[in-house]
Amino acid sequence: MSPEEDFGRCLANAEGWMQMIQDRLQASDNVQGPKIALEDRLKETEVILSEEPEGRLRLDTALLKAEILLQDSSDDETHKILRSLKQIKTKWEDTQINMVHCHSRLEWVLLHWSEYLKAREDYFIWLINIKQKLEPDFESQLGLKEKKLQLSHHTILLSNILNQATLLERLIQESGSLFAKTEDESFNEAAQQKLNADHEALEIKAKKKVMILEAVVQEHQQYTDNVEKFQNWLHSMKEKYNDAGKASKDHMEGSLRELKELSDALSNKEVELDKLQVQAKAVIHNTSPKGAENITRELEQLRTDWITLKLRCNQDQRPLQLGLHSVLESQSRAEQLEREVADFQDWLHRLDVQPPDEEELEAELRKCLIARSSILAEEPRVEEFQLKLKELCRFPQNEERLSDKVLSVIREYKRVKGQIAKRCSHLGARLRCSFQEALQVFQEWRSSTRNLLHLSLDTKDGALTRTYLQSIEDHLTRGNNLKVQLDTFQGLEGVLSRIYGEEQTAAFESELKEAVQQRKFLTDGLLQRRRELQVNCRDPTDHKLLLKFEEWLKNEDLKLTNILAAGSARSSRGRKNRKQSLKVLQSHVPNGQKMFEKLISAEFAGMNEEETKLEDLRYRWILYKTKLKEAGELLVEGQDEIDEFRKKTSGGIYHYLSRACCAALPLQLFLLLLLLLAFLLPLIEEQDSCSVVNNFARSFYLTLRYQGPPPT
Numbered sequence: 001m002s003p004e005e006d007f008g009r010c011l012a013n014a015e016g017w018m019q020m021i022q023d024r025l026q027a028s029d030n031v032q033g034p035k036i037a038l039e040d041r042l043k044e045t046e047v048i049l050s051e052e053p054e055g056r057l058r059l060d061t062a063l064l065k066a067e068i069l070l071q072d073s074s075d076d077e078t079h080k081i082l083r084s085l086k087q088i089k090t091k092w093e094d095t096q097i098n099m100v101h102c103h104s105r106l107e108w109v110l111l112h113w114s115e116y117l118k119a120r121e122d123y124f125i126w127l128i129n130i131k132q133k134l135e136p137d138f139e140s141q142l143g144l145k146e147k148k149l150q151l152s153h154h155t156i157l158l159s160n161i162l163n164q165a166t167l168l169e170r171l172i173q174e175s176g177s178l179f180a181k182t183e184d185e186s187f188n189e190a191a192q193q194k195l196n197a198d199h200e201a202l203e204i205k206a207k208k209k210v211m212i213l214e215a216v217v218q219e220h221q222q223y224t225d226n227v228e229k230f231q232n233w234l235h236s237m238k239e240k241y242n243d244a245g246k247a248s249k250d251h252m253e254g255s256l257r258e259l260k261e262l263s264d265a266l267s268n269k270e271v272e273l274d275k276l277q278v279q280a281k282a283v284i285h286n287t288s289p290k291g292a293e294n295i296t297r298e299l300e301q302l303r304t305d306w307i308t309l310k311l312r313c314n315q316d317q318r319p320l321q322l323g324l325h326s327v328l329e330s331q332s333r334a335e336q337l338e339r340e341v342a343d344f345q346d347w348l349h350r351l352d353v354q355p356p357d358e359e360e361l362e363a364e365l366r367k368c369l370i371a372r373s374s375i376l377a378e379e380p381r382v383e384e385f386q387l388k389l390k391e392l393c394r395f396p397q398n399e400e401r402l403s404d405k406v407l408s409v410i411r412e413y414k415r416v417k418g419q420i421a422k423r424c425s426h427l428g429a430r431l432r433c434s435f436q437e438a439l440q441v442f443q444e445w446r447s448s449t450r451n452l453l454h455l456s457l458d459t460k461d462g463a464l465t466r467t468y469l470q471s472i473e474d475h476l477t478r479g480n481n482l483k484v485q486l487d488t489f490q491g492l493e494g495v496l497s498r499i500y501g502e503e504q505t506a507a508f509e510s511e512l513k514e515a516v517q518q519r520k521f522l523t524d525g526l527l528q529r530r531r532e533l534q535v536n537c538r539d540p541t542d543h544k545l546l547l548k549f550e551e552w553l554k555n556e557d558l559k560l561t562n563i564l565a566a567g568s569a570r571s572s573r574g575r576k577n578r579k580q581s582l583k584v585l586q587s588h589v590p591n592g593q594k595m596f597e598k599l600i601s602a603e604f605a606g607m608n609e610e611e612t613k614l615e616d617l618r619y620r621w622i623l624y625k626t627k628l629k630e631a632g633e634l635l636v637e638g639q640d641e642i643d644e645f646r647k648k649t650s651g652g653i654y655h656y657l658s659r660a661c662c663a664a665l666p667l668q669l670f671l672l673l674l675l676l677l678a679f680l681l682p683l684i685e686e687q688d689s690c691s692v693v694n695n696f697a698r699s700f701y702l703t704l705r706y707q708g709p710p711p712t
Helices: 003-028 035-050 052-070 075-134 144-163 165-182 189-247 252-268 270-285 289-324 327-350 361-377 379-392 400-454 462-490 502-536 540-565 572-601 608-662 665-687
Strands: none
Touching (some): 003 035, 035 052, 035 075, 075 144, 075 608, 144 189, 189 252, 189 289, 252 289, 289 361, 327 400, 361 379, 361 400, 379 400, 400 462, 400 502, 540 572
C-alpha cells in the first residue's frame, strides 16, 4: 500500500470515529425529561469521554502518516496534505469541545436538581416538625404566667413560619427554573402551587392558635386586674374600719355613721364580687385543675375577707345602736334582718347541691367541693342571724314571725349542708372505686410487662425480633394510657384530704405513688429493651465500613486540597510532581467507588443517623470526583499546549529551514514567506480557540444561587 493510500485510510478512520462520536453526542445532548433519563445520558457522555484516547490515537496515526508523506511530496501535494490536516485538527477540536460541553451541561443540571431536592427535603422536614408542634390541642395552664409563656411559644412558631416564606419562594423559583430546563412534571406549576398551599394552610393555623391564646391571656389578665383592684379596695376599707374604731371612744355618733357607710359600701360591692365569680368560671374553663383550685381558693378567701369585714362593721354598730337608737330603729333592724334572711334563703335555693351524674367524676367532685366551701363560708352569717335574733327578741314589739323565718332558714342551711356533705362522701366513694378499677388494669399490665421483659429471645431470628418489638410498642402504648389515668388521680391529691380522713388519704396517696413508680420503672425497662434490640439488629460490619469510607474520603480530599492550594507550578519539575500526585489520587478512585457501592448496598433499617450520614457521604463523594477530574483536565490542557508549541518549533521550523537552505534563492525567499505565515497561524488559532475562550472548568460554580444560563 502506497504512503498516499495509507495516509488516506488513517485520515478516513479518524474522521469516521469523530463522526460516530458526534452522532452519539447529538443523541445525548438533551437536558429535558425525568432525572433518571438525564443520569443515563450523563453516563453515556462519561463513556464517550473515556473513549477519547482512541480518537487521539487515530488522529496521531494520521499525523504521523502525513509527516512521512510530506518528506517526499511536491508543493501542491504539501498544500493539499496540510489543508487536510488542518481540517482534521479542527474537527478533532470541535469533537473534544462537544464531548466536554455535553457532559458538563448534563452534569450541571443534575447537580442543580440534586441541590434543589436537598433544599426541598430540608423544607419538608421543617414543615413536618412545625405541623407536629401545632397539631396537639392546647394544654390547660396553671396561671397567667404560664399562659403568657404558651402564647409566646406559639408566637415564635408563627414568626418562624413567616420567616420561612422567603425560603419557600426561593424553592418555587428554583422549581420553575428546573421545569423550564427539564420540563419534568415534578416541577410543574401544580407542584409549586401545592408547596405554597401547604405553607399558607400552616400559617393560617398558627395565626388562629395565636388569636385564641391572645383571647385566653387577655381574659385571665382582665380577671387578675379586677381581683387586684377589689383587693386594694377591700384593704382601704379595712384601714377606714380601723380608723372608725379608734374614733368610736369619743365620737360614737360619727363612728356609727362611718361604720354604716362602710357597711353600705361593702354591701354594694357584692354585685362586683358576683361578677368576679362569673369571670372566674370563664377563666377556670381555660386553666389546669391545679390552677382552677388556686383561683377558687383565692376567690373564696376574698369573699371570706369581705364577709368578715362586713360582719365586723355590723357587729360594731350594735353597741352604738343600743345607746343611740330607739325602738323604731330596732324595728328597722328587724326588717333588715328579715331581708337578709330572705336573700340568704334565695341563695340557698340557687346553690347547686346536686350536679348531674353524666359529668366527669373530677369535674363533679370539684363542683361539690366548691359548693361545700361556699356553704361553710356562710356559717358566720348564720351565726350572725342567731345573734341578731337574740338581740331583737329583747324588744317586745318584735313579732314572732321573724323568729320563725330565722329558725326556718337555719334548719334549711343545716339540711343543705348535710346534703352537700353526703354528696361529697358519695363522690369520694366513686373516686375510690374508679381508682381501684384503674389499679386492677395497671396490675394486669404490670404482670404482662414483667413476663415480656423476662422472656429470652434469639436476636438472630429477624421475624421473631420484629414481633417482640411490636409487643414492646403495644405495652408502651398501654403504659402511656395508664399514665394519663394516674396523672388524673395525682391531680386530685390536693382535694383528697377534704374528702377522706388522714389515714384514708395517706393510703390512697401511697398506692397511687407506688403505681406511678412501678409504671415508670417498667416503662424504662421496655425502652431499654427496645434500644438493645434495635442496636443488636444493626450490622456492625456495615457500620465499620461507613466509618472507614468516611475517613478515607476525608484524607483523599485533604490531599487534593493541598495539591490545589500549592498553585500552578511554573517549572517542569513542579508540573511533573503535581501531575504525578493527581495520577496517584485518580488511581485510588476505583477502589473508593467499590467501597461506596458496597456501602450503598448495606442496610441501615431504622438507623436515621446512618442514613443521614450516608446521604452526606454520597454528595461529598460526587463533589470530590468532580474536583479531581477538573484539576486533571486543567493540568492536561496546559501540558498539551506546551507540547504543541515545542513540536511546531522543533519539528516544523527546522525541517523547512533545512530544505530552504538547499534550494535556490527565489525558492528560499518563497519558503521564508511561508515560514512567516506558519508562525502567525498558531497565534490566530489560539485566539479563536474554544478551549481557551469557552472553558467549562473556569465557569463551573456549584450553587443554587446561579442566576445566568447554564455554563457551556
